[in-house]
Amino acid sequence: MSKRIEVRDLNVYYGKFLAVEGVNMEIEPRSVTAFIGPSGCGKTTFLRTLNRMHEVVPGARVEGEVLIDGNNLYDPDVDPVLVRRQVGMVFQRPNPFPTMSVKDNVLAGVKLNNRRISKSDADELMERSLRSANLWNEVKDRLDRPGSGLSGGQQQRLCIARAIAVSPEVILMDEPCSALDPISTLAIEDLIEELKQDYTIVIVTHNMQQASRVSDRTAFFNIAGTGKPGKLIEYDDTTTIFSNPSVKATEDYVSGRFG
Numbered sequence: 001m002s003k004r005i006e007v008r009d010l011n012v013y014y015g016k017f018l019a020v021e022g023v024n025m026e027i028e029p030r031s032v033t034a035f036i037g038p039s040g041c042g043k044t045t046f047l048r049t050l051n052r053m054h055e056v057v058p059g060a061r062v063e064g065e066v067l068i069d070g071n072n073l074y075d076p077d078v079d080p081v082l083v084r085r086q087v088g089m090v091f092q093r094p095n096p097f098p099t100m101s102v103k104d105n106v107l108a109g110v111k112l113n114n115r116r117i118s119k120s121d122a123d124e125l126m127e128r129s130l131r132s133a134n135l136w137n138e139v140k141d142r143l144d145r146p147g148s149g150l151s152g153g154q155q156q157r158l159c160i161a162r163a164i165a166v167s168p169e170v171i172l173m174d175e176p177c178s179a180l181d182p183i184s185t186l187a188i189e190d191l192i193e194e195l196k197q198d199y200t201i202v203i204v205t206h207n208m209q210q211a212s213r214v215s216d217r218t219a220f221f222n223i224a225g226t227g228k229p230g231k232l233i234e235y236d237d238t239t240t241i242f243s244n245p246s247v248k249a250t251e252d253y254v255s256g257r258f259g
Contacts, residue, residue, distance in 0.1 A: 002029040003169040004069055004200070005026070005066065005068055006025075006065075007064070009022060010062060010063070010064035010065070011064055012042070012045055012049055013061050014059060018229045020045055020046050021231055022232075023046060027200060030196055031201070033201070033217045034202075035221060036220055036221070036254070038223065038258070042221055042223070049062050073087075086168055088168035088170070089173075090172070090173045090174070091159070092179065093178075096155050101143060101147065106126045106165050110122075110125065129165040132195070134157060134190070135158060135161055156177075157188065170201075171201050172201075173192075173204070175205055176188055189210065196216075211242075212238060212242050218242070219232055219234070220234045220247075220249075220250045222249055242254050
C-alpha cells in the first residue's frame with residue numbers, strides 16, 4: 001500500500017515569490033520522515049506540494065517533479081483530486097466536520113469521492129478505520145454523536161481515521177500535535193509508530209524531541225533571511241541528524257542555539 005516518494009529539483013512559488021528552492025529528496029515507503037526547521041522556512045509549504053494542496057492558493061505553482069512510485073504528480077493529465085485521495089493530510093488543528101457524527105466524519109471522504117458503499121461495508125470500514133486510529137474503544141458507544149464533542153486528542157485521531165478510510169498510500173501530517181496536551185501527543189506518536197507498518201508518513205514538527213522519537217529520517221530546512229527562499233539543508237537518518245549532523249546550522253538548530 002505505502003509508496004516511495006522522489007522529489008526532483010522542486011521550486012515552489014507564490015506568484016513571483018520563490019518560497020522553497022531546489023529540493024531533492026527520496027522518502028522510503030513504510031517509514032516516518034520528519035521536517036524540522038525554524039518558522040517560515042517552507043516546511044509546510046513543501047509538505048503541501050506532496051499532495052498538490054499547495055496549488056489551492058491563488059497564484060501558487062511548482063517547478064520540478066514529485067514522483068510517487070515513478071509517476072509524476074504534476075504531469076498535466078494527473079487529476080489533483082485523485083492525488084489527494086492517494087496522499088492524505090492531517091492538519092495542525094483537529095478539523096472534524098462539526099455538524100457530523102463521529103461515524104459520518106470517518107466516512108466523509110469516502111462519500112465525497114462518490115464511492116457507493118453498502119451500509120454493512122460502511123460500518124465495517126468505519127470500525128476498521130477507528131481501530132486503526134486507536135479510537136474505536138473510546139467512541140464505539142457514541143458513534144452518532146457529533147465529532148466536535150470529542151476531546152482535542154480524540155478529534156485529531158478522528159481526523160486520522162477519516163484520512164485512513166479513503167485508503168491512501170501516504171499520510172502527511174502538519175504539526176499534528178501542536179494543539180494537544182502531552183498525553184494526547186503521546187497517543188498520536190504511538191499511533192504514528194503503528195501506522196508506518198502500512199503507510200508512508202511525512203510529518204512537520206517544531207518539537208525536536210518528537211522528531212527524534214517518531215521519525216526514521218529527518219530533513220532540516222532553513223532560510224537565509226526574510227524574503228529568501230527556504231532550502232533543504234540536510235537530510236539523513238534521524239539518529240545522525242541529532243547526534244552527528246554534517247552541517248553546523250543543523251547542529252545549532254537541533255541543539256537549541258537558534259530557531
